[in-house]
Amino acid sequence: xxxxxxxxxxxxxxxxxxxxxxxxxxxxxxxxxxxxxxxxxxxxxxxxxxxxxxxxxxxxxxxxxxxxxxxxxxxxxxxxxxxxxxxxxxxxxxxxxxxxxxxxxxxxxxxxxxxxxxxxxxxxxxxxxxxxxxxxxxxxxxxxxxxxxxxxxxxxxxxxxxxxxxxxxxxxxxxxxxxxxxxxxxxxxxxxxxxxxxxxxxxxxxxxxxxxxxxxxxxxxxxxxxxxxxxxxxxxxxxxxxxxxxxxxxxxxxxxxxxxxxxxxxxxxxxxxxxxxxxxxxxxxxxxxxxxxxxxxxxxxxxxxxxxxxxxxxxxxxxxxxxxxxxxxxxxxxxxxxxxxxxxxxxxxxxxxxxxxxxxxxxxxxxxxxxxxxxxxxxxxxxxxxxxxxxxxxxxxxxxxxxxxxxxxxxxxxxxxxxxxxxxxxxxxxxxxxxxxxxxxxxxxxxxxxxxxxxxxxxxxxxxxxxxxxxxxxxxxxxxxxxxxxxxxxxxxxxxxxxxxxxxxxxxxxxxxxxxxxxxxxxxxxxxxxxxxxxxxxxxxxxxxxxxxxxxxxxxxxxxxxxxxxxxxxxxxxxxxxxxxxxx
Amino acid sequence: xxxxxxxxxxxxxxxxxxxxxxxxxxxxxxxxxxxxxxxxxxxxxxxxxxxxxxxxxxxxxxxxxxxxxxxxxxxxxxxxxxxxxxxxxxxxxxxxxxxxxxxxxxxxxxxxx
Numbered sequence: 001x002x003x004x005x006x007x008x009x010x011x012x013x014x015x016x017x018x019x020x021x022x023x024x025x026x027x028x029x030x031x032x033x034x035x036x037x038x039x040x041x042x043x044x045x046x047x048x049x050x051x052x053x054x055x056x057x058x059x060x061x062x063x064x065x066x067x068x069x070x071x072x073x074x075x076x077x078x079x080x081x082x083x084x085x086x087x088x089x090x091x092x093x094x095x096x097x098x099x100x101x102x103x104x105x106x107x108x109x110x111x112x113x114x115x116x117x118x119x120x121x122x123x124x125x126x127x128x129x130x131x132x133x134x135x136x137x138x139x140x141x142x143x144x145x146x147x148x149x150x151x152x153x154x155x156x157x158x159x160x161x162x163x164x165x166x167x168x169x170x171x172x173x174x175x176x177x178x179x180x181x182x183x184x185x186x187x188x189x190x191x192x193x194x195x196x197x198x199x200x201x202x203x204x205x206x207x208x209x210x211x212x213x214x215x216x217x218x219x220x221x222x223x224x225x226x227x228x229x230x231x232x233x234x235x236x237x238x239x240x241x242x243x244x245x246x247x248x249x250x251x252x253x254x255x256x257x258x259x260x261x262x263x264x265x266x267x268x269x270x271x272x273x274x275x276x277x278x279x280x281x282x283x284x285x286x287x288x289x290x291x292x293x294x295x296x297x298x299x300x301x302x303x304x305x306x307x308x309x310x311x312x313x314x315x316x317x318x319x320x321x322x323x324x325x326x327x328x329x330x331x332x333x334x335x336x337x338x339x340x341x342x343x344x345x346x347x348x349x350x351x352x353x354x355x356x357x358x359x360x361x362x363x364x365x366x367x368x369x370x371x372x373x374x375x376x377x378x379x380x381x382x383x384x385x386x387x388x389x390x391x392x393x394x395x396x397x398x399x400x401x402x403x404x405x406x407x408x409x410x411x412x413x414x415x416x417x418x419x420x421x422x423x424x425x426x427x428x429x430x431x432x433x434x435x436x437x438x439x440x441x442x443x444x445x446x447x448x449x450x451x452x453x454x455x456x457x458x459x460x461x462x463x464x465x466x467x468x469x470x471x472x473x474x475x476x477x478x479x480x481x482x483x484x485x486x487x488x489x490x491x492x493x494x495x496x497x498x499x500x501x502x503x504x505x506x507x508x509x510x511x512x513x514x515x516x517x518x519x520x521x522x523x524x525x526x527x528x529x530x531x532x533x534x535x536x537x538x539x540x541x542x543x544x545x546x547x548x549x550x551x552x553x554x555x556x557x558x559x560x561x562x563x564x565x566x567x568x569x570x571x572x573x574x575x576x577x578x579x580x581x582x583x584x
Numbered sequence: 585x586x587x588x589x590x591x592x593x594x595x596x597x598x599x600x601x602x603x604x605x606x607x608x609x610x611x612x613x614x615x616x617x618x619x620x621x622x623x624x625x626x627x628x629x630x631x632x633x634x635x636x637x638x639x640x641x642x643x644x645x646x647x648x649x650x651x652x653x654x655x656x657x658x659x660x661x662x663x664x665x666x667x668x669x670x671x672x673x674x675x676x677x678x679x680x681x682x683x684x685x686x687x688x689x690x691x692x693x694x695x696x697x
Contacts, residue, residue, distance in 0.1 A: 075653055079635075082657050086628050089664050093621035093671065097614075267649040304642045304653045305635050312635065320636050327632050354675060358668040365661040 001238050001385040005152025008406035013151060016414050017161075020181045021168050027180065028173030034449035037174035038105035038429055039345035044179050046352040050359020052179045053343055055186030055418040057084075057334075057360070058367060059135075060142045061480050063189065063415050066368075067396075068389030070375020071242065072276065074302030076309055077375055081368035083327050087334020088364065090492075092357040095335040098499050100344045100353040106429040107341045108438070111494055111513075114571060117506040118439050123513040125434035127490040128338040130517060132427045133467070134483040135339070136420065140468025142390075143416045149391055150409040158413075159468035166420045167461030170428065171454045175346055178421045185418035188411055190363055193370040196393075196408065199400050200377035204257035205268055208243045208382045212275065212294045215239060217387065220287035238292070240395070242384040245296060246273040262373070269376060270299040276379065277386045292386040302379070322546035326481070329550030333484030336491035339422040342429060424460050431456035478533065482524050485550050490516035493557030501565075508565030516557035523549035616674045620667045627663055631656050 035041055044052070062084065069077030103110030108124035140159050147158025169177050215238050218226040225232040248271035251257055257268055279292045306312045311319025334340065344353050371393075378384060378396035385391045394412060398405035432452040436442050444452060493516060494509045524530055527549070528542035634641055634656070642653035650658075 075657075078654075078657055082631070082660050085661055085664055086624070089621060089624045089667065092668055093617040093624075263649050266654055267645075270651060300643055300651065303651055305639065312639065323636065324632060327628075331628065351675070351679070354672060358665070358672055361664050361668050365665055368661060369658065 001240070001387060001391075002232065002234055003149040003152070003391075004234075006150075006402065006406045006409065008403060009409040010151050012406055012410035013413055016410060017165050017417070020177075020184065020417070021165060021172075023180060024169045024172040024177035027176045028171075032174065032450050034105070034433075034446050034453070036176060037450045037453050038342075038425075038433060040175040040179050042346060042348055044346040046347055046356040047359055048179065048183050049343060049347050049352070049356035051186045051363055052182040052346075053186075053340065053356065053360030054190065054363040054367065055182030055184070056343060056422040057340060057364060057419075058186065058189060058415060059139055059419040059480070060146065060412060060415045061138060062367075063193075063371065064142075064146070064390045064393055064412055066371045067375045067378060067393040068391070069308060070372060071378040071384060071392035071396075072389045073307035074276075074379070075305050076307050078368075078372050079305055079309070079327075080330070081371065083330030084334065085361070085365050085368055086331045088357065088361045090331065091335035091340070092354065092361065094499070095341070095495065096344060096353045096357045097350040099341055099495075100347070100350050103345060105342070105345060105433050106426075107338050107491065108430070108434040110341075111491075111498060111509060112438075112506075114498065115506040115509070117510065119510040120506055120513070121434050121438045123510045123517075124491070124494075125430040125439065127486065127513055127517045128430040128434070129427055130521075131336075131483050131487045131490075132338055132423045132430070133463075134479045134486065135337070136423045136427075136464050137467050137471050138479045139416055139420050139423070140464050141471050141474070143413070143420075144468055144472060146390070146413055146416075149388070150394065150413055155472055156469055159465050162416050162420060163461050163465035163468070165417055166424055166464075167458055169417070169421050170424050170457040170461070174428075174450070174453065174457075175342070175425055178425050179343075179346055181421055182418040185411075185414055186363065189415055190367050190370070192407060192411055193367060193374060196397060196400075196404070197370045197373040197377075199404075200373055200396075201262060201265055202259045203400075204260045205244055205247060205265070205272065205380060206257075207245070207247055207255040210241070210243055210382055211239060214291055214293040215386070217290045217292070218287050219290075226287075238386055240383045241275075241277045241292070241294070241386050242379050243275050243382045244272050244380045245275050248272055265373070266303065266376075269380070270303050272299045272380075273297070274299055274302060274380060276302070277384070279386065290387075318546045321551060322548050325546060325548035325551035328554060329481070329485045329488045329548060332488035332492045332550065332554055336487035336495065337483070338430070338487070338491075339419075339426040342426050343422075420464065424457050424464065427460045428453045428457040431460070474534070478529065481548070482521075485520045485524065485548065485553070486517055488550055489520035489553035489557050490514075493554065493561050497558065497561050497565075501562075503565055503570055504561065505565040505568040505571055507568040508561040511564040512557045512561035515560045516553060519556055520549040520553040523553060613675045613678045616678075617671055620671050624664065624667055627660060631660060 033041075066077045066080055069080070099107070099110050102113040107128060108121045111124050112120040140162065143162040144155035144158040147153045147161070148155060169181055216228055217238060218229075220226065227236055227238055230236050247254070247257060248268060260268060274297050275294045276297055277292050278295050279290050281288060281290050283289070309323055311322055347353050347356055374393050374396060378392040381396050381399050383395040383399045385395060394405055394409045397408040432449065432455070436452055437444050437449065490513045494512045497504045497512070498509065523544055526542060526544050527547035528539040528544075529547040531537040531542045532539045634652075643651050645651050647655060
């Protein structure tokens with residue numbers, strides 16, 4: 001569908017970006033120490049940190065992706081929400097306090113705290129960079145993809161805008177400004193999702209009788225687009241879709257339910273008949289034709305799993321294992337994402353780390369419940385673009401008012417800033433603090449630590465912009481899944497065993513991180529999903545039994561750590577403080 | 585480096601240079617955390633198991649209104665928060681006992697400067 005540019009959305013977005021950059025310069029006006037740059041002096045209040053967790057974690061994929069998935073496939077988008085939130089339980093109960101107690105600026109500090117080994121630092125810094133860059137690519141490509149429909153600018157403009165804004169935010173005041181940007185973004189996102197959800201409930205469910213004729217979109221070899229055989233234009237475009245055909249019996253006389261309570265909304269929806277739209281493609285000499293056609297479905301079917309994860313209904317063991325593997329990776333991955341873990345160094349102590357995680361769980365959990373309503377509301381709003389699930393939430397907002405559309409569009413775009421600045425911070429720490437200072441052994445004064453960190457951030461910002469433009473035409477949404485799997489396989493086994501098994505050795509940790517990272521990456525590159533979506537090969541050619549690696553590679557990480565640790569000398573019980581003494 | 589090594593001992597080694605009472609208290613809190621984590625893992629695994637093996641149950645409406653899929657999903661999100669709050673209170677109680685314990689220790693051993 002073609003979108004009209006909303007000047008209000010551009011204005012809201014521009015004022016947001018200018019005010020956060022202004023705030024960053026204000027926060028960065030004083031000279032900085034390394035502790036200030038990498039860890040916001042460790043003085044962030046736990047409540048602010050909790051909201052900033054939400055701003056860091058809830059990426060554009062979370063907001064637009066999950067809303068869109070619910071709007072198009074029903075319950076299955078919520079399965080992701082459940083997995084994404086569950087990971088925070090691991091963060092709270094197992095990871096938060098030790099990470100805070102053991103580390104200083106980066107995740108590598110914590111894993112290496114007992115050993116002082118360059119091998120560990122190198123392995124962990126590499127895995128931090130790999131995970132952060134995999135996570136970064138979809139954010140940057142997403143920024144480019146979103147800016148066209150939301151703000152009416154070309155793809156590259158979106159990528160460069162985000163890249164420059166984030167680099168400025170990070171370079172001015174490092175973790176301090178990153179934290180406040182994430183705090184502001186997190187609060188705005190959850191607040192306006194709440195407003196939108198309240199408006200959905202207030203409107204209730206409405207029967208609508210839009211046209212149910214199939215629609216055909218043709219892309220001709222020269223790139224022009226036809227809709228039902230005529231050139232696409234503002235006046236002749238795909239019709240928006242998604243509606244309720246029949247409300248339950250008890251509303252037989254009415255076409256609208258009026259305001260509904262939250263759970264009532266879901267139960268009425270379950271008893272309704274809903275029209276969703278599917279598509280099929282075929283190509284001939286004229287071009288590629290996509291036919292969009294209505295499918296009448298019972299609400300009860302849409303509100304249970306299986307719409308997106310077709311494997312859940314096939315009964316094949318490999319499909320079931322794939323699902324278990326995904327749910328395991330989501331559970332273990334969150335607490336191993338470097339850009340989340342570095343937030344723990346911004347608070348005062350372990351109690352603050354704990355409290356901020358609970359705040360994070362409350363805010364992120366609320367957000368996921370709200371996105372379920374947003375997705376379902378969009379599903380029956382009669383406003384969906386059948387070609388793009390990402391636009392579900394903004395288009396839903398448009399059914400209420402153009403101002404709300406402008407606000408939601410601007411917020412959807414600013415969600416990218418919060419997450420990307422966290423990722424650049426994590427990468428900057430890995431390059432400057434872990435690799436240059438600790439692995440290469442470059443001695444740095446406090447001032448130099450900050451300067452190298454900022455140079456690394458600028459470099460990563462440029463890399464991020466380049467990747468966002470290069471990967472433009474690739475399907476990058478699955479890269480977030482890769483990042484979760486690699487983080488869970490490489491980082492979690494090492495961290496958990498370090499905390500709970502005294503016999504863990506530095507060689508064990510280095511081997512587990514390296515092999516966890518390589519094995520999950522190799523598995524992904526050989527999987528049926530990658531064969532089909534990335535290389536364009538047949539699914540059957542894949543040599544691994546299911547696509548998600550976590551179920552195999554997370555236990556493998558533990559196994560490697562245990563075996564290697566048992567074959568290497570145990571760590572000294574006490575740090576070798578005598579090593580600097582003469583040995584006569 | 586020294587600071588982080590000391591912290592390492594505090595977090596991970598009960599014989600480290602922290603007050604033994606405090607280390608024991610952290611031990612108690614950490615055990616509570618692991619127990620709560622285990623409870624959540626059972627709930628989460630139960631959900632995954634139902635999705636895989638008894639998908640028919642998910643459409644049932646055990647509480648009248650919404651189906652089990654929605655109720656269990658929302659329940660998982662809510663229980664993460666509830667367990668988190670339980671943990672916070674538990675840690676607070678343990679910390680308070682530690683402070684009391686330190687005070688008691690001081691009164692018992694006044695000669696130890």
